[in-house]
Structure formats: C-alpha cells, structure tokens
Amino acid sequence: MNEQAGRRPPKPHRRPKKDPVRILAFEALRAVDERGAYANLVLPPLLKKARENPAFEARDAALATELVYGTLRRQGTYDAIIAACVDRPLHRVDPPVLDVLALGAHQLLGTRIPTHAAVSASVELARVVLGDGRAKFVNAVLRKISQHDLDTWLDQVAPPYDEDAEQHLAVVHSHPRWVVSALWDALGGGRAGIEDLLEADNERPEVTLVARPGRSTTDELMEVLGEDSGLPGRWSPYAVRMAEGGEPGALDVVRDGRAGVQDEGSQLVATAVANAPIEGSDARWLDGCAGPGGKAALMAALAAERGATLLAAEKQPHRARLVERALAGNPGPYQVITADGTRPPWVAGSFDRVLVDVPCSGLGALRRRPEARWRRRASDLEGFAPLQRGLLREALNAVRVGGVVGYATCSPHLAETRVVVDDVLKALGGSSVEAELIDARDLLPGVPALGKGPDVQLWPHLHGTDAMYLALLRRTA
Numbered sequence: 001m002n003e004q005a006g007r008r009p010p011k012p013h014r015r016p017k018k019d020p021v022r023i024l025a026f027e028a029l030r031a032v033d034e035r036g037a038y039a040n041l042v043l044p045p046l047l048k049k050a051r052e053n054p055a056f057e058a059r060d061a062a063l064a065t066e067l068v069y070g071t072l073r074r075q076g077t078y079d080a081i082i083a084a085c086v087d088r089p090l091h092r093v094d095p096p097v098l099d100v101l102a103l104g105a106h107q108l109l110g111t112r113i114p115t116h117a118a119v120s121a122s123v124e125l126a127r128v129v130l131g132d133g134r135a136k137f138v139n140a141v142l143r144k145i146s147q148h149d150l151d152t153w154l155d156q157v158a159p160p161y162d163e164d165a166e167q168h169l170a171v172v173h174s175h176p177r178w179v180v181s182a183l184w185d186a187l188g189g190g191r192a193g194i195e196d197l198l199e200a201d202n203e204r205p206e207v208t209l210v211a212r213p214g215r216s217t218t219d220e221l222m223e224v225l226g227e228d229s230g231l232p233g234r235w236s237p238y239a240v241r242m243a244e245g246g247e248p249g250a251l252d253v254v255r256d257g258r259a260g261v262q263d264e265g266s267q268l269v270a271t272a273v274a275n276a277p278i279e280g281s282d283a284r285w286l287d288g289c290a291g292p293g294g295k296a297a298l299m300a301a302l303a304a305e306r307g308a309t310l311l312a313a314e315k316q317p318h319r320a321r322l323v324e325r326a327l328a329g330n331p332g333p334y335q336v337i338t339a340d341g342t343r344p345p346w347v348a349g350s351f352d353r354v355l356v357d358v359p360c361s362g363l364g365a366l367r368r369r370p371e372a373r374w375r376r377r378a379s380d381l382e383g384f385a386p387l388q389r390g391l392l393r394e395a396l397n398a399v400r401v402g403g404v405v406g407y408a409t410c411s412p413h414l415a416e417t418r419v420v421v422d423d424v425l426k427a428l429g430g431s432s433v434e435a436e437l438i439d440a441r442d443l444l445p446g447v448p449a450l451g452k453g454p455d456v457q458l459w460p461h462l463h464g465t466d467a468m469y470l471a472l473l474r475r476t477a
Contacts, residue, residue, distance in 0.1 A: 040369065080171050081157055082101050123139045199461070236267035269408045278353065282308055284309055290323045293324075312335070315338065344398060364469070404472060407421055412459070439453045456471075
C-alpha cells in the first residue's frame with residue numbers, strides 16, 4: 001500500500017492579507033516604542049499617507065486612531081492580562097510581538113469588534129509583520145484572552161482594593177503605581193475622586209479651538225464648524241469645542257493662524273495672567289517659556305488689544321520657530337527670541353506681566369499623550385526641580401514692582417506645583433525681591449471646584465481640561 005495514499009495533501013501556502021488599518025496602527029506603536037516618538041506626532045503623517053489610497057476611508061482613519069490611542073492608554077492593563085496568558089516574563093517577549101498582542105487585546109476587551117474578527121485580524125497582522133511562526137504564538141495567546149471579558153480579567157489580575165489600593169487602581173485604570181500615588185496626593189479625598197480622575201485620563205479628549213482676539217471670534221468658529229459640530233467652550237471666552245472631532249488643520253481659520261488648537265486649561269492660564277490686576281503701566285509682557293506657542297499667541301493677541309508688546313522667549317531653537325509660526329500675523333507688535341529663561345538677556349524689572357509655563361513631567365496631559373505615563377519615572381522630577389525654581393526666580397526678577405508673574409505647569413504633582421512656589425517664596429527672604437501670592441480663582445470666573453486657593457489646580461474629571469496648575473504672584477519690593 002502506498003504510504004502517501006491515506007494522507008491529505010498539504011495546504012497550499014496562503015499569503016497573508018494586508019490590513020492597512022492595523023498595519024498603520026502597528027507602525028505607530030513601533031515608532032512610539034523604538035524611537036520614543038509621541039503618537040500625536042507620529043499618527044498624522046501616517047494617516048495622511050494612507051489617505052493617498054482612495055480605498056482608505058474616514059472610518060478607517062477613525063479605527064486606526066482608536067487602536068493606537070486605546071492600546072497606549074490601556075497598556076498597563078493589557079500587559080497584566082497578557083502576562084497571565086504567556087509562559088514567560090513579558091520582558092522576554094519581543095517588543096513587536098507585544099505590540100501585536102496589545103493591539104489584539106484592545107480589540108477584544110476595549111472595542112465592539114466581534115471576537116472572531118479581532119483574533120483573525122490580529123493573527124493576519126502577525127503573519128504580515130512577524131511571520132507565520134510567531135503568528136501561531138499570537139493566535140494562542142489571544143484565544144486565551146478571548147475567554148473572558150475585561151471585568152473578569154481585572155478580577156483575576158488586579159489585587160483587591162482592600163489589600164493594595166494603589167496597585168489595584170494602577171492595574172484597573174492603567175497607570176504606573178507611582179503616578180497613581182502622586183495624583184492621589186495632589187487630589188486628596190477618597191476612592192471616588194481618584195477613580196474619576198484616572199478614568200478621565202483614559203478618555204479621548206475633545207479637540208478645542210481658540211479664537212485669537214482681533215483675528216477671529218468664537219461666532220466665526222461656530223459658523224465654520226456648523227451647529228452639529230461646534231460647541232461653545234465650557235470656561236474660556238475664546239474656546240470652541242469640536243464635538244465630532246475631525247481635523248482642525250483642515251480649517252482655513254486654523255491654517256492661517258487666526259485660530260489655533262488649544263486646551264481650555266491652557267487658555268484659562270493665559271487669560272488669567274493677562275487679566276490679573278496690576279499697578280501702573282501695562283505695556284510690556286513676557287512669556288518666558290513660550291514653546292510651542294499656544295499661550296504666547298493668545299497673550300500676544302490680548303496684548304495687542306491694549307497696545308502692549310509681548311516678548312516670547314524659548315530656549316530650544318526648533319521650538320522658537322514653532323512660536324514664530326504661531327504668532328505670525330498677530331495684529332500688534334511682538335518679538336520672538338531664542339533665550340534661556342534661567343539666564344535671561346533682558347533687563348531685570350522691565351516687564352509688567354510675566355508667564356512661565358515651566359517644563360515638567362506632563363502628568364496633567366495624559367489624555368493627550370498617553371505614552372508619557374509609561375516613560376516617566378518618579379526620579380525624573382528631581383531633574384525638573386532646579387529648572388522650575390530657577391525659572392520662577394528669574395520671572396520674579398524680570399517683573400517690575402507691582403507687576404504680576406504667572407507660574408504654570410501641566411502637572412498636578414505637588415513637587416512641581418505648590419512645593420516649587422512655596423520654596424521660591426521662602427528663599428526670597430532677605431533678598432532684593434519680595435512677592436506675595438494673589439488669589440488666582442478670581443481670574444477664572446464661573447469655573448467651579450477650584451479649591452481653597454490662592455493657587456488653582458484644574459482637573460480633567462472636574463473641568464474637562466488638562467490638569468493645569470497656576471499660581472499668580474505680585475512683586476511687592
């Protein structure tokens with residue numbers, strides 16, 4: 001008897017199907033992982049290139065965006081679940097394989113994509129970008145993940161809240177444990193508040209536009225967007241929200257610089273500094289950390305309405321060029337320079353208003369840059385501390401007596417906010433510069449839940465903004 005007679009013929013080799021949406025999402029994740037890129041910078045050019053194919057539709061772009069941002073936001077949770085389904089430590093799984101697994105986990109646990117479609121699409125992606133051998137591994141792991149929904153998995157991989165509250169929140173809400181601890185300290189209160197905050201960090205933020213005074217109005221922006229797509233800002237008189245998302249860069253009013261994309265928290269900081277009461281002249285304003293230019297553009301427009309001049313200083317040349325681009329076409333006089341705010345070239349005591357939005361950990365913008373939570377370490381704050389204090393000291397030196405300084409940071413971490421301000425004020429004792437805090441809450445009319453003051457901390461879950469911090473100081477001597 002012929003030994004081959006009873007055997008099935010081998011299956012012909014099938015070439016994997018290339019899914020442009022998932023390949024694009026994979027490429028974005030690899031850029032974030034390999035090059036330390038940010039998704040909000042990597043994704044737009046990838047989408048632009050993909051749209052050159054007429055078959056790539058708007059819904060494809062929306063799905064690719066959701067896959068990238070959803071996977072990055074929930075990375076900690078998905079890593080814990082994947083770890084429970086593999087037979088080796090995660091650090092021994094190749095990073096490209098982990099990216100495919102995380103994309104698959106998000107489709108299974110974080111979207112409405114049917115289970116069979118999520119698994120088969122992920123396995124096809126693995127065949128294209130990893131090869132048949134590792135695709136089998138991906139298939140086996142995702143089939144294990146598909147056996148439970150997200151809540152069931154969280155019951156298995158997260159410790160009970162009563163046993164380890166911070167680690168429970170870290171796994172359930174996909175934040176590093178040290179970030180959970182820091183945010184909880186800054187927020188205060190019990191479990192409900194911190195859970196609301198962590199959950200807000202995992203939501204996709206609205207796109208908010210700013211109408212730059214003297215160049216555009218909120219009414220114009222609302223008309224451009226249409227009644228179905230435009231919503232008034234919650235707090236800023238210059239804000240309009242894009243209710244249905246979309247591409248703000250496609251709007252003529254944004255392309256020509258009459259309006260910009262700017263979080264409402266950032267708008268509130270700039271307007272508070274511009275509107276703080278001062279004694280005497282109001283002719284010279286300074287933005288001492290101006291890059292990439294959003295606050296500087298709004299302040300320059302407000303300054304122009306009053307006949308004042310803004311000097312925008314930025315240490316990094318490439319960011320200074322972004323500031324120049326943001327301010328181009330401003331109706332009043334302004335100047336952009338490349339300068340280090342800790343070693344300033346300007347004359348002390350020569351400004352009426354000064355803003356320093358200092359470099360920081362960025363923990364207040366985790367909705368927009370979800371990958372930042374996985375890159376930062378608690379030790380990073382030690383590197384920011386001297387810079388933040390130095391910038392605030394020089395800002396107080398730059399403003400004249402009776403003028404105002406705004407110290408701002410996109411972080412709620414106490415070590416970057418109140419501790420910095422308190423330390424600088426204490427260190428002024430006996431020096432030629434004296435300053436006092438003024439109540440910033442009065443400069444944010446209508447905004448609720450601003451705390452006891454005099455400084456202000458905004459929150460994503462309470463205000464729908466980035467977690468911007470602002471302290472206003474008046475130089476008294």
